[in-house]
Amino acid sequence: MANYGLIEAGGTKFVLGVSDDEGNIAARHQIPTTTPEETLGACVGWFREQGLAPAAIGIASFGPLDLNRASPTWGHVTRTPKPFWSGADLVGPFARAFGCAVGIETDVNGAALAEARWGAGRSLNSLLYLTIGTGVGGGFVSDGRLLHGLSHPEMGHIRLPRHPQDMDFAGHCPFHGACLEGLAAGPSILARWGQSLSELPADHHGADIIAWYLGQAIATFQAILEPARIVMGGGVMATPGLIDKVRHAATAAGNGYFVSDPAQVVVTPGLGSNSGLLGALAVALGI
Numbered sequence: 001m002a003n004y005g006l007i008e009a010g011g012t013k014f015v016l017g018v019s020d021d022e023g024n025i026a027a028r029h030q031i032p033t034t035t036p037e038e039t040l041g042a043c044v045g046w047f048r049e050q051g052l053a054p055a056a057i058g059i060a061s062f063g064p065l066d067l068n069r070a071s072p073t074w075g076h077v078t079r080t081p082k083p084f085w086s087g088a089d090l091v092g093p094f095a096r097a098f099g100c101a102v103g104i105e106t107d108v109n110g111a112a113l114a115e116a117r118w119g120a121g122r123s124l125n126s127l128l129y130l131t132i133g134t135g136v137g138g139g140f141v142s143d144g145r146l147l148h149g150l151s152h153p154e155m156g157h158i159r160l161p162r163h164p165q166d167m168d169f170a171g172h173c174p175f176h177g178a179c180l181e182g183l184a185a186g187p188s189i190l191a192r193w194g195q196s197l198s199e200l201p202a203d204h205h206g207a208d209i210i211a212w213y214l215g216q217a218i219a220t221f222q223a224i225l226e227p228a229r230i231v232m233g234g235g236v237m238a239t240p241g242l243i244d245k246v247r248h249a250a251t252a253a254g255n256g257y258f259v260s261d262p263a264q265v266v267v268t269p270g271l272g273s274n275s276g277l278l279g280a281l282a283v284a285l286g287i
């Protein structure tokens with residue numbers, strides 16, 4: 001049976017795996033994210049130790065990435081504040097070492113593909129994956145294919161109405177201030193209330209305000225995409241009870257207009273801790 005090299009590239013660590021085409025992960029390993037030369041070299045070294053002769057390699061990576069196939073810097077990290085990684089070529093070292101096809105997507109696009117194929121979107125025609133964590137991002141899969149424009153979507157940077165009890169906060173996005181990411185990502189929560197939603201008292205109004213923004217965002221994405229499933233992942237969504245508040249807020253924001261009912265279609269991820277590596281596999285299988 002063919003095997004695949006899987007790479008979940010994160011800002012603090014790279015998670016590696018080897019699997020068959022059904023997602024059975026035979027081996028896995030972690031490497032700290034230091035410099036591109038050191039980290040990518042260690043990844044190649046570990047795959048060699050596994051005796052890997054892959055049918056393909058899939059990468060699901062932190063961004064921003066150049067995903068334009070016609071670009072000479074396809075598969076490179078673009079401008080990032082992360083030291084050493086701006087301009088890093090994530091694909092080349094693996095293509096040269098193993099002589100196979102290498103696919104790359106953002107981590108959120110990888111998660112969207114994996115959830116659509118094996119998780120919360122199985123047997124459905126469309127799925128929107130939103131991650132609410134250090135940043136906010138989204139990936140949309142329709143009939144098994146990712147939505148792409150010139151590059152990956154930047155769904156975290158849509159503009160939203162303001163919650164009446166949150167008018168004084170300028171927002172935390174360095175580009176737009178009060179966009180979705182600037183209002184609902186983890187750093188914006190810390191900037192307002194000094195703690196994460198999970199650490200705040202259960203009756204603190206912060207969770208209601210964040211849920212209200214996420215409800216507005218869901219109504220916007222429903223209007224544009226009408227997803228059959230909306231999967232909400234990321235650290236902020238791990239707050240106990242938040243998913244129910246988001247469902248209520250999205251129902252109120254949509255006011256019954258859209259085909260799908262947020263109480264039914266807004267869900268937590270179905271793949272748990274394997275979602276990153278399975279995202280990389282979905283990318284490899286989609287080459």
Ligand code: ZN
Pocket residue numbers: 156157173174175176177179180181182
């Ligand atoms: Zn923004």
